[in-house]
Amino acid sequence: MSDYSIWMLEFAWVPDAPTSSLVYGRHNMGNEKLPYCYTLLKGHGRTILLDCGVNYASHGKEFMDRFNVQNWFPPKEVLAEVGCSPDDIDDVILTHAHFDHMGGLELFPNATFHIQKDELAAWVSIMALDRRFRWLLTATDTGDMLYAVQLAREGRMRGIDGNVDNLFPGIDLRIARDTHTAASQYVIIRNDGKAESEDVYTYTGDLLYRHDNMHGGNPADPVYLPVGLAFGSQTNLVFATHEILQSTGFDISRILTPHEPAMTKLYPSRTTKNGHYLIEVALADGQQSYV
Amino acid sequence: MTILAKRALAPQMRAGEVVDEATAFYAIAAQACFDNFHGAANRMAGLLVLLAITKSRHVLDLDVQRAAAAMVTAGTEQLRALVPTRRSKHFHRHLDNAGRMLIATLDEINRTLSSSAAARDPLSPLRIAWDEIRNASKCLPGFEVVDFGHSCCALHQIAAN
DSSP, X not given: OBSSEEEEEXXXXXXXXXXXXXXXXXXTSOEXXXXXXXXXXXXXXXXXXXXXXXXXXXXXXXXXXHTTOBOOOOHHHHHHTTTOOGGGOOEEEOXXXXXXXXXXXXXXXXXXXXXXXXXXXXXXXXXXXXXXXXGGGTTOOHHXXXXXXXXXXXXXXXXXOSOEEEEETTEEEEEEETSSSTEEEEEEEETTOOTTOSSEEEEOTTSOSSTHHHHTTOTTSOOOOOOSOOSSOHHHHHHHHHHHHHHTTTOGGGEEOTTOGGGGGTSOEEEOTTSOEEEEEXXXXXXXXXX | XXXXXXXXXXXXXXXXXXXXXXXXXXXXHHHHHHHHHHHHHHHHXXXXXXXXXXXOGGGGSSHHHHHHHHHHHHHHHHHHTOOOOTTXXXXXXXXXXXXXXXXXXXXXXXXXXXXXXXXXXXXXXXHHHHHHHXXXXXXXXXXXXXXXXXXXXXXXXXXXX
16 A cells, blocks of 8 residues: 555756757757646645646746746646645755756745755855856856745745755655756655655655656666766766665666656656646555545 | 946846936946945845854854955945935945945944843844845845846856847
8 A cells, every 4th residue: 555645747848958958969960848836735734735836927928938938827726636745745855956946945834845955055066166156156146045044044945965864754865966957855655654665756856857867768678878968977867866776676667857848658647737747656545546 | 317327227127227327427426335235134134044053152253254244335435425416325235234234234233242231132223224235125226136137047148148
């Protein structure tokens, strides 16, 4: 039996992301749809979101309009598809400090947010550098930071120190330093609650965008190809990919990659009234199905 | 408007807006000051995030704080050299207010560092400074508070343009 129900919920998409940005080295190979998605866990009396999307307001609206992020709907509508509301979210685990993963802080009024302390520290350190390093600070918003100060003072923004077992029952955090970002983290869900679990799902954030990052397009003779965008080391990304695969016993279907449209083919899924995919990865005891 | 001024303003011009030449030159000159104040606010906000999360004053003793102070100093000097036109007066007033509030924020951070009994919360003046910077950005074309120009999602847009 599953401890947590798990749903992957698309909330927007970019129709024309360049393939080279998704899989390293695939230049001049056209564009692909890039879904934007967060993942909801419900179990052990908690409702937990993995990443929190982006808010279509202020600079978020400007960002999405300018870069062709389409069909954004607020969490109120997206979560309603699985019988939840933003008010129900107790905790949000932020995999990294990028805009489309933590731009929705204001949308979850009762949530506590969990991010690697070093992810924020590295970002602040970069701020000391000369103006010519400003690419490293691209798209950071002072308003978001001021809101984060408020959250932290209210005890609602928690800095995580490296690897953590059982942040919540059966949920472990693993840090992947110097990869996609300075201190990205991925989330291991041991859905039977056992230390040596036989029912593991691993949520990757942006350490992996596509299944091709795990097998290079050839599952029979896999090769790791890192994502096309890394602020850190591609070598470290490849090793993080290996560790992620190890966590599920090399079962790719149990690796939850929020930017991979093919996830819909691995689990029961449906298209919502807003045109988004909704994937039901697991159902806890007594939980109603929404597909 | 000169070609130089047109180039400086063209990417962010509001539709249908024509700026007189003196204002265009003012806007070009004001860009460095705006960038410095914006950068200083960003850095101080980053420091306060770390301070709140780590709950340690030691995080304030960083190069970032010195970088923020240098930006406020440079921005203040640049502001003094600006001569606003009628069209840019409103913008200039917001920029001036932002500068004063950033200085106040720095003072409070320094007092906090030295454990002064008179230290007050730096977040309050920083919030006001940020509001002033945002308001300034709305008064004249060409002043943006978030730089998306080189973000990951922008790459394909840059290529397309």
